[in-house]
Amino acid sequence: MSDESRSAFITIVGKANVGKSSLLNRLIGEKIAIVTDKPQTTRTRITGVLTKGETQYVFLDTPGWHRSRNRLSEHMVQSVQESMADVDAIVMVVEPFGAIKAAEQELIDRFDRSLPVVLAINKIDLLRDRSALLEQIAQYDRAYPFAAVVPLSAETGEGVDTLLGELAAFAKKSVHFFADDTLTDQPERVIIAEILREKLLLTxxxxxxxxxxxxxxxxKEREDGLVTVHTVIYCEKKSHxxxxIGKGGKTLKEMAxxxxxDMEHFLGxxxxxxxxxxxxxxxxxxxGIIRSLGLS
Ligand SMILES: Nc1nc2c(ncn2[C@@H]2O[C@H](COP(=O)(O)OP(=O)(O)OP(=O)(O)O)[C@@H](O)[C@H]2O)c(=O)[nH]1
Ligand SMILES: [Mg+2]
Incomplete structure (x- = not known):
């Protein structure tokens, strides 16, 4: 380990659909977490790794904070809670408009006050009038003593370097926990399954x-390099x-x-x-099923 070697573990939290996974992908420069316009897209904690010079950032993308409705969502909420336990900093992602939501207030109430929390106001590309940000910043400032507030857009990349600059301050002297070219600890199979789930969510x-x-x-990889992938899609009802599948199998065919x-792009x-x-x-x-699907 060189004298300058540093690492920072950073968890990304926020209510559903604010752009946490989009931000993770933008930070590490590769799409490893699926993104859709449906809330509760992310179901488990996803690790993304970015090594910049001597500093290694390990980001944890988490499911959107929400009130649990079933066993699966209990696991999801629990994984957010756990992600905030052993990190150097928290990034809370919010949208650039509207009042603080109940789910956000609940999350804020759970912050460990000894940890720095950076507020990332995402989706600023959607704002016609940027001066609206001032009221948004003031509102969140009243709610919590954030270590920094960074307006950004995961979509365009604007402000993301500023966020990284703020986070650099929380890196600690340490070895790197991942090889410097690592992007994620997610197994290939998991990402392959998620790619298909993304298409299901979108359609x-x-x-x-x-x-x-x-x-x-x-x-399985064949000798000629073609990879065959067998998947099972589980659903809750016969009608689902x-x-x-759709008429004559059309819906499933399109999603597949x-x-x-995307799988070909990912696997090359x-x-x-x-x-x-x-x-x-x-x-x-x-x-039992939740566990066998790797969701707990
Ligand atoms: N315009 C705009 N849209 C964004 C931006 N970031 C994310 N989105 C969109 O917001 C939606 C939700 O994005 P996700 O990254 O899946 O959000 P999430 O917070 O991970 O959602 P959950 O996993 O469900 O909690 C998607 O339709 C994204 O394309 C942004 O900076 N600008
Ligand atoms: Mg997500």
Whole structure:
């Protein structure tokens, strides 16, 4: 370890849909966490690693803070809580408009006051009038003594370097915990499953997308370099299965094609993707299934 070697563990928290995963992807410069316009997209803690010179940042992207509704969401909320325990700093992501939401206040109430919390006001690209930020900053300032406030856009990248600059102050002298070219600790299989789940979330509607889970049952590379991926999509009801498959299999085919394209980009090779749909009633309340899907 060189004298200058430093590392910072930073957890990214906030209510659902504010852009935590988008920010993680932007920070590390690669899409490792799926992003959709549906709340509760992220279900588990996702680690992203960025090594810049002597400093290694280890970011934890977490599920959106919300009131738990079932066993799965209890695990999700618990993983946020745990992510705030052993870190050097917290980044709280919020939107640039509107009052502080109940879920945000609840989160603020749980901050350990001995840890620095940086407020990231995301999505500023959506603001026509930037002076609106002043009121937003004042509002959050009244709610908590944030170590810094950084307006930014995960979408355009504006302000993200400023955030990194603020976070550098919280890095501690230490060895790097990951190889310097590491981007994530997520296994390939998990990212492959998430890519397909992203397409399901983007396409399906109402309560269907929240009740789906994806498992990669098999991943094999053939001699000619093609990778075959066998997946199972779990859903909660027979009627949901019908909606996932669609008329003549059209919906599933479209989602699978979009997923395959992203998988090929991610793996850097051709992919043959097979998807099976199975019903597991009320799986989000069944501990054994939650565990077998790696969600607890
Ligand atoms: N315009 C704009 N949209 C953004 C920005 N960051 C994220 N979004 C959009 O906001 C939505 C939610 O983004 P995510 O990154 O999935 O949000 P999240 O906080 O991880 O959501 P959960 O995992 O559900 O808690 C997506 O539609 C993103 O494209 C931004 O800086 N500008
Ligand atoms: Mg997310």
């Amino acid at each position: 399906l509607r109402d309560e269907v997308p929240h009740g789906v889970a994806v498992a990669v049952e098999q991943m 299965k019908g909606m996932i 094609t979009a997923a395959r394209t 090779c051709r992919v043959h993707l097979e998807c099976w749909v199975k019903v597991k009633e009320d799986w989000r309340n069944r501990e």
